[in-house]
Amino acid sequence: MTGDVVVRPLSATDDGVLGAFLDELGEREPLAVLAYHYPFYRDMLVAIDVGVPASLGAWRDGCLKAVLPAFRRTAAAGSVLCSLPFFGPNGGVLCAAGEAGWAVPALIRAAVAMLDELPDPLALTICGPLEDRNGAETVAAMEDRITVERFSQVTTLDGTPWSKSLRYDIRRAESLGVTVVEEADPDHLREFFRLYETNCAEAGIPLKPFAALEALARHAHPEGPVRLYFAMHDDRMVAGLMVLWGPRCVSYYMPCTLAEARALQPGALLIDRAVADARTNGKTFWNWESSPSREGGVYRFKQRWNACEKSYCIRILTRRPPARFVELGRLGLSQAFPGYFVYPFDRL
Structure with missing residues (x-):
């Protein structure tokens, strides 16, 4: 990778550039870019007090090349950063395949640094793109991570x-x-x-x-x-x-x-x-989102509409030992960070 690289938080003044970047990437990689990544959805999350926008952008030679959409939240229990919260939409680093080698580690390093500057940092959560795009790069950038495998159901509109x-x-x-x-x-x-x-x-x-x-x-x-x-x-x-x-x-x-x-x-x-x-x-695609299990009626309903499974992974980089999350428990985490995936409940 050559060229001058700048990684910094995105603000509302970047909305025009961000929208154009997402539009272009979404045309080339349809399952990578969802409505959840756009400013209108961010503004809704702010309006209902989900947290504080914490998205990061990576520029090379003055051009936006990659984005990590994210929110952060600080409570008495600590601080978390998530891509993305509120009913678990897919986030992760959004970029063209050829940019992932440098963009993914750069953005995740910046996200970790942002989290560590917050009061009592607990965890960084990356709910990766469908089909685990950039999965290898994300794994390499998140040492000692916890990985939770998930799936969505998608219908091709052909x-x-x-x-x-x-x-x-x-x-x-x-x-x-x-x-x-x-x-x-x-x-x-x-x-x-x-x-x-x-x-x-x-x-x-x-x-x-x-x-x-x-x-x-x-x-x-x-x-x-x-x-x-x-x-x-x-x-x-x-x-x-x-x-x-x-x-x-x-x-x-x-x-x-x-x-x-x-x-x-x-x-x-x-x-x-x-x-x-x-x-x-x-x-060209209809994303039904995740289902509780493959055995339930919700899953079968979606399958009726010609849906097929698309895998993705939730990866968590904790900044505190497991005992801290066990102490907070399901109720404590849910009350402090509503809408955030902070730590797997089956490990508590």
Whole structure:
């Protein structure tokens, strides 16, 4: 590698350069760049107090060549730095393959240095890109790391027909009078969140706050990176779906369905519409995100949509001995660092 290299924190003044870099990289490496890496998503995380932006950029000869999107959080329990927090989106060093050899170690060194300057540093967590891009370089840069293997499910938007049973579900929704609207007015947002909140309570899963929905919905317009779909039946909302658009990859972000309306298959109709819109706009992948296990209904539901697995790794570089994390425990870590993967719970 030749040329002058500068590694420094990114700020809002870099947003234009950052967006252009992500757009270009995402066109060439579609699964590497997700909506989560863009300024609009960072601003939402700030608005709901997830933490402080801590993204780093690496420039060579005056050109931005690599980015480590990240947030940091300091609490009484200590300080952590994560790429990326809040429901575990993939982060890690984003760069072209030819830049990884120098960019990955440079950015991870800078992240460790940033963490070590914070009060009582606990851990640096890198939730790597899909297909473990730059995995070898990340491993080399994070000695004595903890590695947690994960997988996501991804559908290639190549026009492969849905299964016969899925096509039947979509036709059934239409024949029973379910319609799709995309007007994200305040009433629709409130009803959408009510359904989503109920679904989360029923399934016992963490809830994204209404403020996150509101902040993201501001970008739900024809030129924006957010799409909202609402399924209506007999003048009431029976399902909703929010997806986030990267340059080529769509993230399945916030679905919800009225329990007593599931037989109408409104969710299938919304996904089919969202996929069609994504393909029309040049998107080539649909990222369903991770599932709790391969045995559950969530995993099987995603597989119905022609999904295949894509692996990734969460790598943690701890700055304190294991006993410190055991002392904090699940509850202590969760309360101090909500939305952050700090330490594997199965090691506590």
